[in-house]
Amino acid sequence: MFKEILLPVDLQETALSERAIVIAQDVAEHYDSNITVITVIPDFGLPMVANFFPEDTMKQANKEVCAELKRFVEQHFRRPDKIKTDVRQGSSPHKAVVKYADKHHVDLIIIPSRAKDVSKLFLGSSATHVVERAPCSVMVVRP
Numbered sequence: 001m002f003k004e005i006l007l008p009v010d011l012q013e014t015a016l017s018e019r020a021i022v023i024a025q026d027v028a029e030h031y032d033s034n035i036t037v038i039t040v041i042p043d044f045g046l047p048m049v050a051n052f053f054p055e056d057t058m059k060q061a062n063k064e065v066c067a068e069l070k071r072f073v074e075q076h077f078r079r080p081d082k083i084k085t086d087v088r089q090g091s092s093p094h095k096a097v098v099k100y101a102d103k104h105h106v107d108l109i110i111i112p113s114r115a116k117d118v119s120k121l122f123l124g125s126s127a128t129h130v131v132e133r134a135p136c137s138v139m140v141v142r143p
Contacts, residue, residue: 020112020141040093094129
């Protein structure tokens with residue numbers, strides 16, 4: 001049923017992901033699924049802005065975030081060798097998540113949410129945007 005699971009994480013707020021990680025691992029074990037953990041780093045937005053930075057700035061940032069994401073996976077997953085990781089760039093994390101899910105034929109996105117109150121959940125969070133636009137099922141995990 002769920003062969004490809006996508007778990008977006010914010011490396012600046014990893015505590016939000018703890019419950020989502022447990023759930024993703026349980027679902028993956030139940031359905032013999034693959035898990036991909038992604039994070040999104042901001043891009044420069046406009047080419048004009050990019051001109052103010054050295055050419056390799058984004059490459060170096062991407063390399064450092066990739067290493068940090070791999071460390072995160074090694075520390076938080078029972079079988080880190082089975083987890084794929086990916087770092088995306090974009091001005092809107094939710095757009096990058098939805099685009100990845102569509103391109104990689106993801107069956108389920110398990111996304112942590114900051115909101116403890118459901119009314120706040122539907123007032124513009126990244127999780128809400130993913131739920132509205134995702135090409136697959138989405139499970140929102142509240143703290």
